[in-house]
Amino acid sequence: MTVQQIKYFLELANELHFWKTAEKVFVSQSTLSRQIRSLEDEMGIQLFERDKRNVKLTDAGKFLKEHWSTTIKELDQIHRQAKKIDEGMSGFVSISYPGSITFRFLPKFLETLNSNLPDLKVELTEPTDENHEKLLSDYRTDIAFSRDEISNASIDSLKLFSEPICLVVPNNHWLNKKSLKDFNELQDEKFIISGLHQKTFFASLLRNFFNKHGFEPKTIIESDFGGMILNLVSKEIGISILPLSFKSAKVPDVRFIELDEEIDLYINWRKNEPNKTIKKVIEYVKLV
Amino acid sequence: MTVQQIKYFLELANELHFWKTAEKVFVSQSTLSRQIRSLEDEMGIQLFERDKRNVKLTDAGKFLKEHWSTTIKELDQIHRQAKKIDEGMSGFVSISYPGSITFRFLPKFLETLNSNLPDLKVELTEPTDENHEKLLSDYRTDIAFSRDEISNASIDSLKLFSEPICLVVPNNHWLNKKSLKDFNELQDEKFIISGLHQKTFFASLLRNFFNKHGFEPKTIIESDFGGMILNLVSKEIGISILPLSFKSAKVPDVRFIELDEEIDLYINWRKNEPNKTIKKVIEYVKLV
DNA sequence: CATGATTAATGCGTTTTATGCATTAGTTGA
DNA sequence: TCAACTAATGCATAAAACGCATTAATCATG
Known part of the structure; x- marks a missing residue:
């Protein structure tokens, strides 16, 4: 039994047509036919029911399709990792x-x-x-x-490390650290942040943060991509909340105001x- | 790459000696040498460092030994199950x-x-x-x-189903259902039961049962084997606690006294x- | 119902790979 | 230095893989 035969089987199991599968795996139809037959003989298991017109998986064939798929994926991953170790x-x-x-x-x-x-x-x-x-x-x-x-x-x-999360505002925004007394002052601000319904850690952190301050942001744009968010803020479309790391992107016309919350890496x-x-x-x- | 080659590799990885391994897998030493070399060439990974005297696994070889072992075991199980399905x-x-x-x-x-x-x-x-x-x-x-x-x-x-667990006592034992008022009456009895320190479900059930009755049995023999326990009880060496199913073994000179506890199957x-x-x-x- | 289109299985010749015997070549230990 | 041991290799043979050509079975169509 070769890994190649298993791959032929998996392809045929998807296609259920010898000619089409043979083309896909770059061998002749007769080669494919013989390789599948050889596999069935070696295992003593019928994998396909077929005549000159129809090809169907048997129950055992269906079982092997499922499990061999997983096994071949694992093997490919193992081999890739072994290659990595070998290359050092x-x-x-x-x-x-x-x-x-x-x-x-x-x-x-x-x-x-x-x-x-x-x-x-x-x-x-x-x-x-x-x-x-x-x-x-x-x-x-x-x-x-x-x-x-x-x-x-x-x-x-x-x-x-840990770093603060920051309000990200346009340069000429009225807001700065000293003037922010209560988050509800921001209730008229437009927010460009991750969708709060999402399952990401950052979305979760934002939900907790807003709940802690009893504040519900007015989100006009949902995005996870920091670069995009920074550009939109610099164009004064809205404000955001991002980790301080983004400051290093040096997007012009944008200020970072540190909050009392930190995020780790x-x-x-x-x-x-x-x-x-x-x-x-x-x-x-x-x-x- | 064939499954057989992977098995050759795994055997050689254990043995680290071509001649000995070749004997174990019923091929000639030159065949084994060429099969391993062929595997290395196909994968582009060196699996063994060797000269005429020493054979050693490389780091990649060690990695593959571990993971291919698992994969081969899984494949064998999958094939056995597929055979089972095929045979119906x-x-x-x-x-x-x-x-x-x-x-x-x-x-x-x-x-x-x-x-x-x-x-x-x-x-x-x-x-x-x-x-x-x-x-x-x-x-x-x-x-x-x-x-x-x-x-x-x-x-x-x-x-x-559910069934009661029972005190198992010799036929002529003074104890019967009516005479058992309090478990502490049994504090002088010798018990033949599972080791209470064990992790089996039945050991756990016994621990809970004894704790509930505030009773600590005097265990003289620890055994999990019902047949053995029944024989020892019939010889009046001690008493035990077992599910009612064991009554069907019809071991002579033994009585089952149902308790107020049940066990499921x-x-x-x-x-x-x-x-x-x-x-x-x-x-x-x-x-x- | 006959015929043509389609397609999996098979015959056969060629190519490639696997195998083991015999031998080589390299590595120790005495 | 030499003998023992053992992995790699040369070589001849056997087995397997491969593809072209063909067969044989299954429909769809007229």
Whole structure:
């Protein structure tokens, strides 16, 4: 049994047509036919019911389609990770991060990393709705920066720093730290913030913050993208609340007013990570 | 890449000696050498560091040893289950059960099953320390009878029946239902029961029961095996507490005195089980 | 109902890969 | 330095993979 045969099977299970599948996997129809037959013989299990016209999965075939799909995905991830280990400092590492560190922490860290490990490639992803635990356990990322702390027995976490969250206002806005006595003074302001119904950590933090101050913002634009938000604020379309890190984006005509709330940044990685390159990258993170 | 190559790799990873491994997997040393080299070339990963004398796993090799071990075990389980589905009513089903149903429910059920599905083989296991969830999710069992209810999102459970737990005493023992006013009357009795420190459900039930009656038994023999316990009681070595099902064992010179506590029996199976034979067996269980 | 279109299975020749015997080449230990 | 041990390789043979051409079975259509 070869991994290739399993992949032929999975493709045929989707397509249920030998000719079409053969084209898709770049072999002749007769080769595909024989490979599937060979697989059935070796396992002693009939995978498809078929005649000259119809191809159908058997019950066992349906079962294997489901489970082999998972297994092949896992194998691909394992092999990719093994390749990463083999390549070491000349390979690559996957890092996921929240948008809010785009302008300060992350560039500094990547600069440090590049100086010390110039041959190491970095794959950056800014996940939108996957959770970090799954990204790490599936080897889709090797290091996950997050704003919330992850409590999971198979993941190690470390808090890197805290920073204030800020009101973000246009330069000539009437508001400054000294003049803000009560949040209800802002009830006429237009807000450009994350949708408060969302499940992200930052949305949750905003909900808690507003509840604490007994305040309900008038949201006119919902967005998660800090760069976009900063630009809209500078054009005086509305005001926002973002972590102080965004100040480093140096968008003109925008002021940051620190609030009495802080937000953290955590680094997370798989417990007992065997990959020495990832371990070294984590050490460099701690140095930033 | 073939499954066989991965198995060669895993065996060599354990043995770290080509000649010895080749013997174990029934191929020549040169075949093994070429198969491992072929695997390394195809993956573009060095798995072993070796010269003419020493064989050592690389870091990537160590990683793959760990993960491929798991993957191969899963594949074997998947294939076994697929075979089971393919064979249907002429195949086999795995059932795990607690010892306490050996003498009544289980024989009746197996009789029913054999009458209706005479070509179906049944594999019975009485697990000692594995938990049912894992046995089911790993396809090591298809149906798990348990005394405790399993709350798990991927397992369906059904309560089959309740029965009293009983004091089990020798025939000529002074004790009977009417004469037992207070459990402390038994403080001089010698008990033959499960070790109360154990993590089994029945041990837990016994602990709770004794605590409720403010009683601490004088345990002289710790055993989980009902058959053994019954024999020892009949020889007047001590008394015990067991579910009423054991009465059907018809061990002579033993009496069962029902207590005011009941114990349940549950049947558990994988949620959304695709195997029609297992589904049918579950239906027969409900008929008993 | 006959015929043509469609498609999975199979015959056959060629190419590629796997296998094991024999041998080489490198690494120790005495 | 030499012998013992063992992974890698040369080589001949067997087995498997592959694709072209064809067969055989299943419909849809006229």
